[in-house]
Amino acid sequence: MKLYSTNNKNNIVDLRKAVLNSLAEDKGLYMPLDIPMLNDSFLTHLPQYSFQEIAFTICTNLFKDYIPANDLMEIINRSMTFAAPVVNITDKIATLELFHGPSLAFKDFGARFMAQLMSYFNKENNNEITILVATSGDTGGAVASGFYEAEGINVVILYPSGKVSDIQEKQLTTLGKNITACEIDGNFDDCQRIVKTAFLDQDLNQRFNLSSANSINIARLIPQSFYYFEAYKQKRTDDNLVFAVPSGNFGNLTAGLLAKKMGLAIHKYIAATNINKVVPDYLDTGEYLPIHSKETIANAMDVGNPSNFVRMQELYSTLESMRENISGYWYDDNAIKDCMRKVFKDYSYILDPHGAIGFMAAQSFLENNNAEVIFLETAHPCKFIEDVENSISTKVNLPDSIQQLLEKEKVSIKLNNNFQSFKSFLLSKY
Numbered sequence: 001m002k003l004y005s006t007n008n009k010n011n012i013v014d015l016r017k018a019v020l021n022s023l024a025e026d027k028g029l030y031m032p033l034d035i036p037m038l039n040d041s042f043l044t045h046l047p048q049y050s051f052q053e054i055a056f057t058i059c060t061n062l063f064k065d066y067i068p069a070n071d072l073m074e075i076i077n078r079s080m081t082f083a084a085p086v087v088n089i090t091d092k093i094a095t096l097e098l099f100h101g102p103s104l105a106f107k108d109f110g111a112r113f114m115a116q117l118m119s120y121f122n123k124e125n126n127n128e129i130t131i132l133v134a135t136s137g138d139t140g141g142a143v144a145s146g147f148y149e150a151e152g153i154n155v156v157i158l159y160p161s162g163k164v165s166d167i168q169e170k171q172l173t174t175l176g177k178n179i180t181a182c183e184i185d186g187n188f189d190d191c192q193r194i195v196k197t198a199f200l201d202q203d204l205n206q207r208f209n210l211s212s213a214n215s216i217n218i219a220r221l222i223p224q225s226f227y228y229f230e231a232y233k234q235k236r237t238d239d240n241l242v243f244a245v246p247s248g249n250f251g252n253l254t255a256g257l258l259a260k261k262m263g264l265a266i267h268k269y270i271a272a273t274n275i276n277k278v279v280p281d282y283l284d285t286g287e288y289l290p291i292h293s294k295e296t297i298a299n300a301m302d303v304g305n306p307s308n309f310v311r312m313q314e315l316y317s318t319l320e321s322m323r324e325n326i327s328g329y330w331y332d333d334n335a336i337k338d339c340m341r342k343v344f345k346d347y348s349y350i351l352d353p354h355g356a357i358g359f360m361a362a363q364s365f366l367e368n369n370n371a372e373v374i375f376l377e378t379a380h381p382c383k384f385i386e387d388v389e390n391s392i393s394t395k396v397n398l399p400d401s402i403q404q405l406l407e408k409e410k411v412s413i414k415l416n417n418n419f420q421s422f423k424s425f426l427l428s429k430y
């Protein structure tokens with residue numbers, strides 16, 4: 001599989017390099033040079049295939065002979081260890097539940113697949129990879145569990161002390177082995193600054209083979225296309241199928257667009273956002289105007305300049321073609337809370353704030369269109385328990401896995417808020 005940089009179509013690399021580097025040297029994002037259509041018989045017989053078989057067929061089609069079938073199967077079996085069920089809510093609206101992985105958010109799909117691919121591609125190197133990640137909460141949990149025990153890879157996660165939820169902190173600090181959690185006496189921006197400085201530091205680069213587990217890595221995008229096929233399998237009517245995608249950096253939506261390019265018969269995608277609505281605004285006005293992100297209760301989507309927008313433009317180079325394929329809707333916090341309350345009251349379904357945005361977008365779309373809509377539920381409601389419980393006036397049950405997690409002992413390295421303490425720690429640890 002060959003990929004090009006969105007900053008220069010002539011900058012072409014193979015999959016291995018794209019996965020190990022995340023970002024192109026020219027700072028562009030990698031895009032597949034060729035997105036081949038899947039064969040008709042596969043597409044018309046989707047229900048005959050298991051989720052893993054779907055993933056295998058897609059990867060074989062994309063990677064061709066690049067990774068031997070046996071190795072590919074192993075990568076898929078190791079990373080795809082949980083289901084993505086579709087649950088009906090109304091006769092026209094269903095949800096694709098993407099929160100059945102270990103960190104209870106859809107990011108598990110991308111993080112686990114990326115971990116397996118990186119580990120596979122690094123096998124020929126004797127050099128261990130050290131991944132540095134700064135997290136404000138959610139990404140860290142998915143990366144920690146995704147890379148847990150990944151061969152030849154160590155992960156160091158920096159998180160702001162006292163600024164992540166209990167569940168999130170335990171997800172970072174209870175695994176051990178190749179996962180180390182550094183608790184920084186500062187905020188998320190401080191953690192990010194330390195990681196950025198580390199990537200530029202000569203001593204550290206000499207000593208370590210540093211890498212990132214960035215959300216823009218193509219290895220996180222590819223597996224996110226699998227579940228659109230899995231959802232399509234469970235289509236209920238002959239109506240057009242539309243996906244409503246709660247979006248922040250637009251990785252999930254871009255993965256959906258890839259699925260369509262591969263031949264999946266999706267009528268339309270809905271870009272559903274909170275008040276950080278630069279993409280819905282773009283679809284409305286034709287002007288792309290990045291903003292400083294604003295805080296909302298759907299905070300995993302508080303993004304003012306979505307990194308995958310350039311990839312969306314690669315797929316649909318004109319405003320017109322993008323409008324044909326994507327509609328935009330956005331909602332504020334009050335609407336989100338109201339939606340969580342109503343959906344619980346009317347359908348006994350507990351949404352999380354991000355999923356609520358997807359549900360509302362589905363409703364808005366159906367006001368003027370006839371379709372079957374599946375929206376993505378991107379996180380389990382217990383990850384945002386306060387806002388959810390306040391909205392529905394009912395307790396949210398914690399899954400067993402989370403109850404067990406909360407009983408585990410936290411192990412973190414407490415560090416001052418400066419680069420030097422982090423550097424000294426890293427040099428002394430490995």
Ligand SMILES: *Cc1c(COP(=O)(O)O)cnc(C)c1O
Binds near residue numbers: 105246301
């Ligand atoms: C990351 C995240 C999103 C946003 O996904 P993008 O692919 O960045 O658009 C939405 N919901 C939850 C719960 C997330 O963690």
